[in-house]
Amino acid sequence: MTAHDFVPPMIRGVTASKLFLPALQPAPQRLYDYLCQQFAHISAQEWQQRFQDQLIYAADGTILSLDSAYLANQHIYYYRFLAHEIHVPFQHHILYETDDLYIVDKPHFLTMSPTGQYVQETLLVRLKNQMGNADLTPIHRLDRETAGLVLFSKRPATRGIYQQMFAHREVKKTYHAIAAYHSTLEFPRTVCLRMDKGQPFYTMKIVDGEPNSETQIDILEHNSQWAKYLLQPETGKQHQLRVHLNHLGITIKNDPLYPIVQHKSDDDFSNPLQLLAKRIQFIDPVTNKSMDFSSNFELTL
Known part of the structure; x- marks a missing residue:
């Protein structure tokens, strides 16, 4: 050899x-x-x-x-293994698969890929263990705090085609969020802002200049205190939806980063961020089939 x-x-x-x-x-x-x-x-x-x-x-x-x-x-x-790793007591679900793709429903609190204090307790490693496929790679990402739909590539040969689909904004993503209800805010509306790295480094902030992030926002239902919002990002900046709603004065319920960073214990799985990647739509670039999937998770007022 x-x-x-x-x-x-x-x-x-x-x-x-x-x-x-x-x-x-x-x-x-x-x-x-x-x-x-x-x-x-x-x-x-x-x-x-x-x-x-x-x-x-x-x-x-x-x-x-x-x-x-x-x-x-x-x-x-x-290889990287951790002597002690906090178990995340929530399960993912594979909703659909092709020869090239898995469409997976990710629960809240599950990190996408090995980082920091998580290796085995990540969606990628759980899927590799479950399916025995060393080539699995996420095509896009969700925050640890966010639940919902994410795509994984099964084969290096077609991975780039799917990555290009996201790079060229050929994927329609729809999110749901529970955030404060303000009767003075009118919907639907489009939010366009320039975002840049904030302090601490893992947060984002609004800065002056040409917008580099855009979200379509509408309201699905509300009571006197909370509303369920429908969010359709046109761009994919880190924390975009969280920052855009916070900018409107309607911070997403249970957000630990915006407007103020609030550190929780790593084993505290209460009060999940009320943000869900609810629906994903695209034309599969390999099969040319129309794909339209919805998460089985639901956010409720």
Whole structure:
């Protein structure tokens, strides 16, 4: 087997990360020493455990050890598992599949892909474990707090075609949200704003300038306090719907970021953000079939 032949196996739904080892002066003696320096946010004990668990490979598939030398201008593969991970007690549902796609209903509180304190408890890894397909990749994304429809690519050969469909705005997405009802606001209306990175870095803010985000907003029903809104984004900026409604003074119910960041415990699954990716419509670029799906989740006043 040559280095080019080796494909790291999927382990417990996790595919390996690839890392290039640059030429350094002075060069580290051991790979372990370099990994501890390069990834200071990961403890030395965790790297030791990964070597002991045989989760680090050379480019040719050799399993590396704690004493393996640092070899510059080579690639290695490593896997990421967490010793302790909070279980997310909500289930996803595969609503439909083709040879190329899964259409999945994501619950609130489930992160899309491995990040931070979540690996196994992410939608991507759950699906990989469930279906045994290492090639699964989300074609677009939903926030951890948002529930509803998301598309996953099953095959690298057609992935780009579906990604282009989103890039060219050929997908019609409809969201529902529960937010404050103000009788003085008239609907339907179109909101066009310029958004940019905010502070903290994981939030967004409104800035002056040419609009780069657009949402069509209408009202479905309301009582004296709350309304159920229908939202159709024309663009796909991060947190767009949350920022647009907050800008109108009708913050989405239970929003932990807008207008003020309010940190909750990671194991607090009460009061989900009342935002749902309810419907998705597109012409499948591979089969040329008209696709129209609705989430089984519902938001109620």
